[in-house]
Amino acid sequence: MIVPDFWAEHRVQHRDKEKQVTVRRFGWSAVSQADADGMAQSRATDALQAILAGAKAKRREPKVAYGGADGLPIREEVLARHGDDVITRNAYGARCLNTPRLLMADIDFATVPLGWPEILAHLASLVLAFAIGFGFGVWLAVIYAIGAAIAISRVCAQWRITHGEQIALRRIDAYLKRSSGALRIYRTPAGLRLIDISAPRSADEPYVKTFFRAVGCDPTYARMCLLQRCFRARLSAKPWRIGIDQHIRPRRAAWPVHPDKLEQRSQWIAAYEERARNFSACRYLETRGSKDLHLALASTVTLHDEASGALRDLDLA
Numbered sequence: 001m002i003v004p005d006f007w008a009e010h011r012v013q014h015r016d017k018e019k020q021v022t023v024r025r026f027g028w029s030a031v032s033q034a035d036a037d038g039m040a041q042s043r044a045t046d047a048l049q050a051i052l053a054g055a056k057a058k059r060r061e062p063k064v065a066y067g068g069a070d071g072l073p074i075r076e077e078v079l080a081r082h083g084d085d086v087i088t089r090n091a092y093g094a095r096c097l098n099t100p101r102l103l104m105a106d107i108d109f110a111t112v113p114l115g116w117p118e119i120l121a122h123l124a125s126l127v128l129a130f131a132i133g134f135g136f137g138v139w140l141a142v143i144y145a146i147g148a149a150i151a152i153s154r155v156c157a158q159w160r161i162t163h164g165e166q167i168a169l170r171r172i173d174a175y176l177k178r179s180s181g182a183l184r185i186y187r188t189p190a191g192l193r194l195i196d197i198s199a200p201r202s203a204d205e206p207y208v209k210t211f212f213r214a215v216g217c218d219p220t221y222a223r224m225c226l227l228q229r230c231f232r233a234r235l236s237a238k239p240w241r242i243g244i245d246q247h248i249r250p251r252r253a254a255w256p257v258h259p260d261k262l263e264q265r266s267q268w269i270a271a272y273e274e275r276a277r278n279f280s281a282c283r284y285l286e287t288r289g290s291k292d293l294h295l296a297l298a299s300t301v302t303l304h305d306e307a308s309g310a311l312r313d314l315d316l317a
Contacts, residue, residue, distance in 0.1 A: 001074075001084070001086075001098060001099075001100040001228060001229045001230035002028070002030075002073035002074070002228075002229075003030075003073060003074045003076070003078060003086040003088060003098055004028035004029055004030050004036070004073055004075075005029070005030055005078050006028060006029045006030070006031070006032060006033045006035065006036040007026060007027070007028050007036055007075065007255070007256055008026065008027045008028070008033065008036040008037045008039070008040040009024055009025070009026050009027070009040055009063075010024070010025060010027065010037070010040035010041040010043070010044040011023070011024045011044065012041075012044045012045055012048045013048075014048055014052060021048065021051055021052065021059070022059060023044050023047045023048040023051065023059050023060070024044060024059070024060045024061065025040055025043035025044035025047055025061060026040055026043070026061055026063075026072065027039030027040025027041070027042070027043060028073055028075075063075070063254045064254055065090060065091040065254045065255065066090065066091065066224070066228075066232075071227075073228070074088060074098060074228055074230075075254050075255055076088035076089055076090055076091070076096070076254075076255050077089045077255045077256075079095060082299070082300075082303055083299070084099065084100050084101065085097060085098070085099045085102075085299075085300050085303060086098045086099075087235065087307065089255075089269075090234070091248075091254070092238065092239060092247065092248060093239055093248040093268065093269065093272050094234050094235070094236045094237065094238060094239070094276075094281075095234070095235040095236040095307065096232055096233065096234050096235060097232065097233045097235050097300075097303065097304055097307065097308075098228075098230050098231075098232050099230060099231055099232075099300050100202070100203075100229060100230045100231075101200040101201060101202070101231075101296070101297065101300070102195065102196075102200070102201075102231055102297050102300045102301065102304070103195070103196035103201040103208060103211065103231055104193065104194065104195050104196075104231045104232070104233045104304075105193070105194050105211070105212060105215060105217040105218075105221065105222075105231075106188060106190075106191060106192070106193050106194075106217075106218070106221070106233070106234075107168050107191045107192045107193075107194065107215060107216055107217065108190050108191045108218065109164025109165060109167075109168065109190060109191045109192075110164070110190065110191075164191065165191075165192065168191065168192055168215070168216065169192075171214065171215055171216055172185070172194070172215055172288065173288070174214070175211070175214040175215055176288055176289045178214075179210075179211075179289075180198060180289075180290065181196050181198045181211070181289050181290075182196065182197050182198040182287065182288075182289040182290035182291065182292060182293075183195065183196055183197070183287065183288050183289055184197055184284065184286075184287050184301070185284075185285045185286050185287070185288060186282040186283060186284050186285060186310055187282060187283045187285055187316065188281070188282045188316065189238075189241060189316045189317060192285075193233065193282045194215060195301065195304070196211065197287070197292075197293045197294060197297055197301060198289070198290060198292075198294060199294050199296075199297075200294065200296050200297060201231075202229070203225045203226050203228070203229050203230060203231065204226055204229065208225070209222070212225075233281075233282075233304060233308070234281050234308075235281050235304070235307040235308045236273075236276045236279075236281055236307075236308075237275075237276045237279040237280075237281060237317035238317060239272055239276075241279075241317035242275050242276060242278075242279055242317050243275065244271070244272055244275065246268065248265065248268050248269070248272075249261065249264040249265050249267075249268045250264070250265065276317075278314060278315070279309070279314055279315050279316065279317035280308060280309030280310060280312055280314040280315070280316055280317070281308040281309065281310075281316070281317070282308050282309075282310050282316065283309075283310055283316060284305065284310045284311055
């Protein structure tokens with residue numbers, strides 16, 4: 001896991017009679033701006049030479065904070081470092097915990113995978129609708145089937161809203177029966193948060209992949225964990241959930257922002273933090289599986305619980 005404090009971008013250009021090639025690359029460092037500048041220059045030069053030699057490579061890297069930053073470190077403002085754990089401010093202003101060893105995952109009830117009983121029931125309804133329509137002609141059967149599919153998708157969505165927690169907990173219990181894991185379970189505004197406290201984990205180990213699949217974790221989150229070699233959890237409220245309609249300023253600028261924009265950014269953050277302190281990002285519910293907390297994870301779990309307000313009686317946001 002790399003979360004740099006310093007960033008730079010370098011531009012190199014090659015021009016001859018046949019073509020012009022311009023390449024830009026980022027550099028980063030946890031030590032100094034000079035190190036970041038040197039890295040950017042080195043990466044840009046190497047990329048240009050590779051392109052001139054016939055390699056296929058992007059001429060310019062996207063400047064994004066976290067999601068989609070293929071091959072690049074997390075590009076967010078570093079708020080605090082606690083050993084290997086880093087708290088950053090994400091693209092929409094919330095505080096986030098980034099840790100290389102504490103396995104965490106949020107489960108959204110609206111997208112939690114349905115179990116086989118629900119899937120088979122919905123398929124049976126679709127087949128029945130098609131059979132009824134087929135008795136009146138093929139085209140009517142198709143119309144019946146399309147109508148049934150739309151109705152079923154709506155039923156599935158409503159089913160997830162009503163029974164999402166039950167479905168998620170059933171998957172969690174099934175997973176725990178097959179493993180030696182121990183999970184702290186938290187309620188979030190949209191679902192559950194799971195923290196595996198049985199042992200330190202690495203994002204690229206098979207155990208993690210199995211865990212994500214078993215509990216129905218968002219595939220995009222799973223991919224980013226692997227890409228960034230870390231796990232991540234939001235620690236403070238989403239701004240729009242606490243009545244803040246304005247986006248963080250500047251809205252689309254990844255860290256670091258231009259010095260001219262720092263004042264309006266600071267004003268937005270001050271207003272956000274004042275309101276966010278009355279809300280929790282999640283609430284601790286229970287621990288399932290083994291009750292033992294691995295000693296190597298104790299400080300990170302404590303950091304998460306205190307910073308997210310998980311043990312306080314506050315509204316979730």
